[in-house]
Amino acid sequence: MLKNYFKIAWRNISKHRPFALINVFGLSLGISCALLIFALVNYHLSFDTFHINKDRIYRITTEWHDDLISRSPGAPRPLAKAFENDFDLAEKVARFVSYGNTLVSLPGSPDNKKFQEEDGIAYVEPAFLSIFDYPLLQGNPKTVLQQANEALITERIAKKYFRNENPIGKVLKINNEADYVVKGILRNLPANTDIKQEIFLSFHSLNGTDEDKNWYGVYRGSKCYVLLNKHVSYQQAVAALTALPKKYYEGGQEKVWKFNLQPLTDIHFNTAFDGYINRSYLWALSFIGLLLLLTACINFTNLATAQAMNRAKEVGIRKVLGSKRKQLFWQFIAETTVITLFAAIVAYGIALTTLPIINRLLQSEIHVTLFTSWQMPLFIGVVILSVIFLAGSYPGLVLAGFKPIRALQSKISQKEIGGLSLRRILVIGQFTISQVLIIGIIIIASQMRYAQEADLGFDKEAIVNVPIPLPGDATKMKTLKNRLEQINGIRHVTLNFRPPATSSNSTTGVKYDNRPETETWKINMKFGDENYLSTFDIPLVAGRNVLPSDTIREFLVNETFVKKLNLSNAADVVGKKIAVNGDGYKGVIVGVMKDFYNQSFHAEKEAICLMTWTAYYFNCSIKLDGKQMSQVMSSVEQIWSDTYPEYVYSYDFFDDAIAEFYEVDHIILRLVQGFGFIAILIGCLGLYGLISFMALHKTKEIGVRKVLGASIPHILWIFGKEFTKLLLIAFIIAAPMAWWGMGRYLQDFSYRIPISWEIFISAIGITFIVASSTVAYRSYKAAIAKPIKSLRTE
Incomplete structure (x- = not known):
């Protein structure tokens, strides 16, 4: 039938x-x-669900409750140790600090091979390998990353760098600065994980003991992961975190700072932090x-x-x-x-x-x-x-x-x-x-x-960003800038930390006019030389531009900074002193910039300060006149390569970086x-x-x-x-x-x-x-x- x-x-x-x-x-x-x-x-939906203890893995995030609520996936560097020492809630705690676009070279190789790793590297504590399930194929899991200047790499990186040679014991030089010995090989990271770095360095190698005491600085790439004990609930851990601001902050800041736990399975979907896609889009x-x-x-x-x-x-x-x-x-x-x-x-x-x-x-x-x-x-x-x-x-x-x-x-x-x-x-x-x-x-x-077409408060057209190798050499940077300014077809050149709008932002507390207490809102720090305003065409509404300097002496602030102080006249802040980053950076306000969007349209405008400091110039922005583009870019590459022959040249257009926001x-x-x-x-x-x-x-x-x-x-x-x-x-x-x-x-x-x-x-x-x-x-x-x-x- x-x-x-x-x-x-x-x-x-x-x-x-x-x-x-x-x-x-x-x-x-x-x-x-x-x-x-x-x-x-x-x-x-499968992102990071392959970890055995996924239901007990959390990331500690930071919130600031002032006139607006702002958030960061990062946490102050000392928070990890405080959480581990003050409470008996976590089985493991690990700090994770990542940096993108890193130069990796192979000293001793026949042609001194160099690789520019866009996903960068990550400094991790040994407990990181106990929290996450990234299988170690070679190396001793009990000792790896315990000592300074040790490295773990994935199979893909090992084959890319060393082909068929045994990578154990090989040396990696990071940013032409420090050598790291390969102590282990990880299985290739699966595609469905939000951790994209494939080179892990021992956390003990990371300089910055001051940062280990700085409760006021939050870098988005500085994460804290915890594996809670089996019988500890999410609510217990969150309740414990509320005690940290009361203990480590003062002057009203304990009411501003708040720490929370973000489940591992929420990271990929929470766009309020660094999630890739909103879960509601998937249901739609x-x-x-x-x-x-x-x-x-x-x-x-x-x-x-x-x-x-x-x-x-x-x-x-x-x-x-x-x-x-x-x-x-x-x-x-x-x-x-x-x-x-x-x-x-x-x-x-x-x-x-x-x-x-x-x-x-x-x-x-x-x-x-x-x-x-x-x-x-x-x-x-x-x-x-x-x-x-x-x-x-x-x-x-x-x-x-x-x-x-x-x-x-x-x-x-x-x-x-x-x-x-x-x-x-x-x-x-x-x-x-x-x-x-x-x-x-x-x-x-x-x-x-x-x-794409709205007025962002700055010029993004025909601007090329070229990275400055770390650590920054002031003499070489000035030589690079001076030579670039001599090229016909280049209108402006500025050395800076980042362009006006970037996904990499650094927010911190601010003290205004010698006030004893930190303001209840945060300020976004930007570093740039005296050509920053002219290169990006950012107008001043009061005061003057900063003067050339290798150190922090003067500040420019924006209109939002003035508004948050409840002042009606921008000129009122000119001549006042401010201190940011836990009193680490001090100077005088000499001008007020017109507001500009420092992130995507998803976020509100923030209070911003701009200061000069050669040590934080990681980028060179070049304003072109739009004519003979290929010839000009060829000259830029030649000059950059002459200045930094031991590094790999790369560049990106600023408008392309803006497009990445969306x-x-x-x-x-x-x-x-x-x-x-x-x-x-x-x-x-x-x-x-x-x-x-x-x-x-x-x-x-x-x-x-x-x-x-x-x-x-x-x-x-x-x-x-x-x-x-x-x-x-x-x-x-x-x-x-x-x-x-x-x-x-x-x-x-x-x-x-x-x-x-x-x-x-x-x-x-x-x-x-x-x-x-x-x-x-x-x-x-x-x-x-x-x-x-x-x-x-x-």
């Missing part, structure tokens, strides 16, 4: 190939999107995948029931010959199964073809292979079964329910095959989804354009654009099914109208007014849904675009144009049919 079902199913599909192809195409699009979204969501994508799959099933249902009238006689004959309703139902399910299996095979091929593009876009290692994990084959099986019964059940019940006499007489009514009402509802649902996605695309794209937003935009296009395409297939159904139902009506003199435009309007009405209803439903959803999205931006009515008009306009093209073909075909054939239809 089962074999007979599938044999007849194949014959019916072969007989109606156009409809079968449309069904396969629509279902394959929906299933492929579901597969890709499942793989994407599953990949991100999952919902989109489900909707795309449902719209594909709706198409199948629409097209299948539109064909029902053509198959009425077949059903009538089968029933007269003794077929039961159950048999007819399973016959149609067999047809649906064949189509769905074909669609699943095509969908899997589409997913494999597009996956490399998505991996390049996301810089990820997502897989949709069937045999590497149990989740993907299980998901595919569930999807196939769900589609078979979602798409096939209703048409199967409709066909099986035909009365044999009426079927043989071709008197099956519209009501008996489901009528127009259900199909209208389904098409409205499809175009509601499409318009929500279109509105989302327009709003996200508009916000990204706003971020990397995830751009990725979400492209994903939504892709899925939006597919939603519209599937929606058009559904509309085609509805118009096909209407054309069959109105065949005689069209013939009568043409005999009575109706023109082709008049016939086209019969179909046009139907889909126009459906689009308007879909828009009325979609508009408030999109307004609510995109309002939630824009809340993540402190500075954002308004949601205007033009966006909604654009969305319905785009949908109308695309849908019109779909309707035009099928309705025109019905309109030009010969009346004599239409009138013969019974």
Whole structure:
């Protein structure tokens, strides 16, 4: 019996190939999107879940509660020891300090090989290897990283540096400053971990004993990880952390500083700190995948029931010959199964073809292979079964329910095959989804354009950043700057710590005008020479620029600094003394800068101070005039290489660095654009099914109208007014849904675009144009049919 079902199913599909192809195409699009979204969501949900003690691993984060609440994934350097010594809550505590874009050279190698590691290096305490499960392939886990100047590297780094040689005992020179002996090899870090460094150095090698006592400085790359004891709860540990500010801060600061525990499994998703993607985005994508799959099933249902009238006689004959309703139902399910299996095979091929593009876009290692994990084959099986019964059940019940006499007489009514009402509802649902996605695309794209074109308070165009090797040599830096300023095509050169807007920020406390207590808000420290303002075109609103100096003598502050002091006149702070970083840096305010955005639009503007100090010039920013770019950059490389022959030259454009602030937003935009296009395409297939159904139902009506003199435009309007009405209803439903959803999205931006009515008009306009093209073909075909054939239809 089962074999007979599938044999007849194949014959019916072969007989109606156009409809079968449309069904396969629509279902394959929906299933492929579901597969890709499942793989994407599953990949991100798997981050750092492979650690055995993942439920007990936490990171201590820092919060400042002043006029605003600000956060950092880092923690003061002495906090780790205080938590370990003051409480008996943690099994292990480990400090982790990372630095990006690090030069690693191999002293003693034949050609003195050099490597610029973009992900940098990390100084870690030995307990780090006990907290996390990064297997050690070579080396003694009990002694590794216990002594200064020891290093651990991954298999990939070992092969990259030493090829087939044994790396144990080899020497790495970091930033041409200190040598580290390789004491162990780690298995390659999995792709689904947020720790990207592949070179780990012993924490004892890290200079800065002052930092071990500084409770006021927080560097984002300085983390503290803890493994709580088995019987210690999260609430107990958080309660204990509240005691630290009371003990180690004074002068009102104990109310400002707050420390919290962040679960390891939250790190990848918490964008308030350094999370990669908000978990809500993943649920939104999952919902989109489900909707795309449902719209594909709706198409199948629409097209299948539109064909029902053509198959009425077949059903009538089968029933007269003794077929039961159950048999007819399973016959149609067999047809649906064949189509769905074909669609699943095509969908899997589409997913494999597009996956490399998505991996390049996301810089990820997502897989949709069937045999590497149990989740993907299980998901595919569930999807196939769900589609078979979602798409096939209703048409199967409709066909099986035909009365044999009426079927043989071709008197099956519209009501008996489901009528127009259900199909209208389904098409409205499809175009509601499409318009929500279109509105989302327009709003996200508009916000990204706003971020790119808005006045940031500084100039970001034609500025090149070239790193200064560490430790900074004042003489070499000045030589580099002077030589660069002589190049035709270079307008300004400044030595600095970082450009105005950067993801690497350093916040600390500030004392104003010899006040005994630190202010209740934090200040962002920036280091730059006297050319900083002119290079980035940052205007002064009061006072003057800093004078050339190798040390900290003078400060520039911004307008937000003045506002936080509750002063109305910027000039009032000029001439006042300030001290930052726990009284470590002192000087006089000589000018007030106009406010500029020092982070992305996701964050509020901060109080900022700019000071000169050669020891913190890690970057050289060069303002070009935009002419003869390649020639100028070639000269820059030559001069830099002459000045620092032992280092690897690299550079980046400032506007590219700004664009990285919105990397995830751009990725979400492209994903939504892709899925939006597919939603519209599937929606058009559904509309085609509805118009096909209407054309069959109105065949005689069209013939009568043409005999009575109706023109082709008049016939086209019969179909046009139907889909126009459906689009308007879909828009009325979609508009408030999109307004609510995109309002939630824009809340993540402190500075954002308004949601205007033009966006909604654009969305319905785009949908109308695309849908019109779909309707035009099928309705025109019905309109030009010969009346004599239409009138013969019974």
